[in-house]
Structure formats: structure tokens, C-alpha cells
Amino acid sequence: MGSSLGLTLPSQAQAASNTDAKNLGSRLRGVQHFGITVQNMDRAFQFYTEVLGGTEVMRDGDFFGDRIQNTLLLSEEVQAVEDGVNPLTLGVPDLRSGAQRLDVRFIQFDNVVIELLQYRNKEQPAGGADNFAPARELTSPAFPRSMHVCFYIRDDVDFNQFVRDLEAESARRGMTNVKANRIVRATTNAQRLGAPIDSNTNAITEGPSAGWSLIYCKGPEGEQLEFVQVRGHAKQVFDGAYKARRKALGN
Template sequence: MAAAPASADGLPGMKGIDHVGVTVPNMDEAVGFFVDVLGCRKAMSFGPFRDDEGTFMTDLVNVHPRAVIDTITLVRCGNGSNIELFQYQAPDQATEPPKNSDVGGHHIAFYVDDIDAAATYLRDQGVRTMMGPVPIEDGSAAGQSIMYFLAPWGLQLEAISYPNGMAYEKDGGTVLWSPRDQDK
């Protein structure tokens, strides 16, 4: 069953998520990981952006006025949203990635058809994986299996699979968008 678009009175003309932006410590390493390990495709790179005298950077993206975006690279991963990678320099830059439990913590989840094969592949590539795959057997998320893993610089990522759907879908309410629906 294809997911029906969510409806809400909100942002006029919203179609969906275009990209997720992530700041990385080293663009070459990040692009190499996303392309060579995860299988994403590099679409484009551009930059730098800076303002050595004014407040452009603060006004535009709420960072230190002397912050510099060295490079921006966009990658496309399968049938999902794009990922925009930023390499910044800033006088007040924090270099420790947030945990999922931190305010502003985050992760990017990649849908996979076979989570056991994905787990084996990631481990064979030397990627640090967390516990799992863990099958969810109870509650509204029953039917999915998950496993978190880390990019070399600590970005939290997740492999997720629910080839037969999740329990909540049987309720007839809003169904989440899924890359698995793109093959139907």
C-alpha cells in the first residue's frame, strides 16, 4: 500500500523533505564514507561562503559571524531524500557530535531490504555498529528491525527494515512515507 501524503494546514506548498543537512569535520572523508561505503552518489559541491566583516553568516544560518562554510556537497542515497554535507570553520565550533539523547541530537535512517545482510556488510567494511539488528515485536512499530551504526567521525546512522509493514499501518490512519513504496 502506497503511503498517502500527510495533510495539515501549515507551510504553504510543502511537498516533503528535500534534504537533511549535516556538518562534517572532513569533507573528503565524509563523501568517501557516503559514496564508497553506503553507496550514495555525489551530485554536486559548492562554496565557500563567508563574511569577514558583517553579519551575513549569523543572519543566514544562525552561526558565528566569522564562521566559514568551506564546502557544501550534496549526495543522493537510493530513493530517499538528499543529504547536504557542510564543512565549516567557526571560532565557537563544537567538535563533539551530539548523542541521540542530547537536545538537537539526530540520526539519519536508511531503509534496507535485508537488515541482516546490511549488518554483515557494515561490519565487513569496518563500520562501528551498535547492538542488532533488533526486531521490534510489540507495539505500533512491530514489524521493523533496526540497527544503529556510526560514521567514522561519530555521526549516528540507522539501518531499518520493515518489508511487511508495521503494526500501526493496520489502523487506517496516516501512513509514513517509505522508500520501500518506491519499488511498487
Template sequence: MPGMRGPDHIGITVPDMDQGVAFFTDILGCQKAMSFGPFADDKGTFMTDLLGVDPKAVIETITMLRCGFGSNVELFKYTAPDQRTLNQKNSDIGAFHIAIYVDDIKAAKAFLDEKGVPTRLGPLPVEQGPAAGQSILYFQSPWGLQLEAITYPNGEAYEKDGGPILWTPKDPAK
């Protein structure tokens, strides 16, 4: 895409805006920047034309969050006649997760446990292959959003191969 510089934000629809903002600020450490809305078109097809949603969909609130040195997060609180609740697994086609870089993954695990946030196995150190040097821990939000805590304080094995190095929030200048 001409002029592409990188991801600006990740948009996530939440069931409850207060709960979503609290999770992203109190648990992940993001900062609320602004909220606005509502957006709706009760007479036409604006919502379908612009966003591909039901023409009667309403965005009650949009909240933008600044999350450390990474991409911003945009939370949406929608209501729509055809709205569904997705209970995705990482193995589902089109599924996604958000990876959050942390300096100390053991401290992150202890914090999540203290806050009652469901976690999976880990932290799991990756010891072989191009991703060797990572440690990962999957966890989820109260509404089921999949997240991953990741760290690689000494880099990853692939970096020694001479190819492109992935951007990292641990050193945003690179």
C-alpha cells in the same frame, strides 16, 4: 507551511569533506551530485544574518548527495572561531539520527562489519506494539554521526489500524 511537499535534504556539518563524501558514497551508497563554495563574509554579518553562525564562519565546501529513493544529503565543511565538536547521544535533547531503509538488514550488518563501521546491538527485530515488523541496527560514522539501518519488508503492525501510513523509500510511489 503552505505548499509543503516533504523534506528536500538533510544538512550535516562534517570535519573532513573527503571523509564525509567517502562515508556517504562508499558505505551508504549515495551518489555525489555537486560541490560548491566557499561562502564567507570577512567584513559584515552575512553569515550570521543568513545562517545564525559566527560572522567570521566560512563554509569551505558544500557537497550535495543523492541517496536512493529518499531525501538528499547536504554536507558542509565549516571553519568558525566558535566551532565545537558535538559528541551527542540519542538521549540528548536536540539529538538526531538518520535512518536508512535497507532490504536485508543482516546483509547490511555484515557489510558494515566488513567495512569496520561501529555498530550497536542488533539487528534487533521489533515483535510487539505498533512498530512490530521492523528490524533495526544503530551504527555511526567515523566522526560520530548516529545512523540507523531499518527494514520492515512485510510492513508494520500500526498499518492495520486504518490511520495514515508513513512514507517509505521501499515503495516511494505511496
């Protein structure tokens, strides 16, 4: 039925659909995984499984072709065309022709899955250290678009000792680029490593975040990681928010 202005009025089904579109969150089940593009697949896999104790879910790879290129990289290719530059100069691999390939491995932790991705030249073997694009040199978490993966530490674990053991175990495996911050200033890595053990954790004791303890750490690929314990007031806040959300979604 048309309006007096010659416009088509939305049906009830269309109106309901438009209303639902405003509440996209009600259609989600939650976060499925975090993805990390790596320089060295085998090294990253060793860190997340053998050092942090994740369990491999599956691996797949040698992906290439028009469909996967468009699925993953269409926006970057469009931007390259608009800018009049070769996509390769922007770090966009050529999966379309198969000159580059994509490999993935999924690792399960208790509450989230980590996906490791490696884009490599087709001549390079899967799992090696030769990534298609160079690693980004600027890795400060303050850059817009930067992301990080945060891991829970159990409530009964000594956070400070965990950080020390993490660095020591990583170094034993040759992953000397696994570096955790300290809550005291250091101007050299020697000073950072020599800081008192109780400087390995920032324990917040007042305000809305009371009970939250954290430290930032670089992973073996230069990726930004965070480790946290959530106890006391902060735990109550997060547990309450989770229960409220489940109730609102009818779960």
C-alpha cells in the same frame, strides 16, 4: 470598515490567510535533505558515496560574507551578544569577515538527499580534515536537540549481514569509528564485535511496530545513523498514512 470599538476588522483575504497559516503542512512538498556538519569532508563523502552508495548531486563552497552569516548563524550571534561572550567560544564561525568558510556537498539516495557541511578556516584547503570547531564529545542520542539520519534497507536484504559488511567495509577504509550497536550488552568494543551475528538487528515482532527492524550506528564523523527494514504490520501502517496524507492534500 471599522468596528464600533475602533478596531479594523480583517478582510476576507486576511481571514483566509490566517486560516491557511494554521495549516502550514499543506504548503510543504516534503523533506528535501538532512544536513550533517562534518570534521573531515573527504572522509564523510567517501563513506556516503563509496560505502553507502549515494550519488553526488553537486558541491559548492568557499561561502562567506554578511549575508550567509546572518542566514545561518544570526540566532547564535544574538545569543552570544545577550550572554556577553565571544561568538567564537560558542562554536560560531566568522563567515562575515571571511576568516572561516563554508563548503557543502549534496548526495542523492533514492528517497532523500544528504548534505555534508564543513566550516573551515580560510587557510585550510577545502575537503580536508581541519574543521573550524571541535567535534562534540557527548554524542548520546538521548541528548535533546540530537538528530539522526535513517536509511531504508531493502526488504530482500539480510539485515544482520548488512551490519557486518558495513562495519567491515568501513574498517577496510580506515573508518574504524563506524560502529553499529548490538541487541546484547557489551562492555568493550571487542565484545561488541564478537557478539553473534543475529544480534545485529532488533526485529520487533509484536505491538504497533511489528515488522519494524532497526539498529543504531555511528557514522565516520560520530553522527548518529539508523538503518531500518519496514515490513508486515508496520509497512501497512506507514503506507496507509502516506496514502491518506496525499489524499488529504489533494495529490
